[in-house]
Amino acid sequence: MSDKKPLRVLLCMGVNQNFFDATPAEQKEVWIATLAMYKSLTSLPGVKVLGNFDDDRIQVGASTEAPWTTYFLCDFPDYDTVVAACNLWRTTPVGDGTYKFWKYAKVEARIGRELEFPV
Secondary structure, three states, X not given: OOOOOOEEEEEEEEEOHHHHHXXXXXXXXXXXXXXXXXXXXXXXXXXXXXXXXXXXXXXXXXXXXXXXXXXEEEEEXXXXXXXXXXXXXXXXXXXXXXXXXXXXEEEEEEEEOOOOOOO
8 A cells, every 4th residue: 555645845925917017906905815725725525735925025016036025935735736836827707707816916836745854
């Protein structure tokens, strides 16, 4: 019997220019959608958020490539759940739902495994 280990995943989120071009009211709606997306992420079956960090104080402007704006380090049970997490960027509504979260932020998933030290 094999012990299936979780996938260690780094979700790299980049805020794009649409967020910075938005009105303050629209930006507030994006923040509300960000919280909703994060709650949906943490409620996916088998997902464990291990930590996160945000570069917003030392990075100014949109993230067009790495480094990203913020990161979520998670354990996922399988590849399909990683895909479901990335899909949250496509499906989470902002405000009245005219736009989805991915108008304002993008995501890239890096999949690996926990580093093990043989002793």
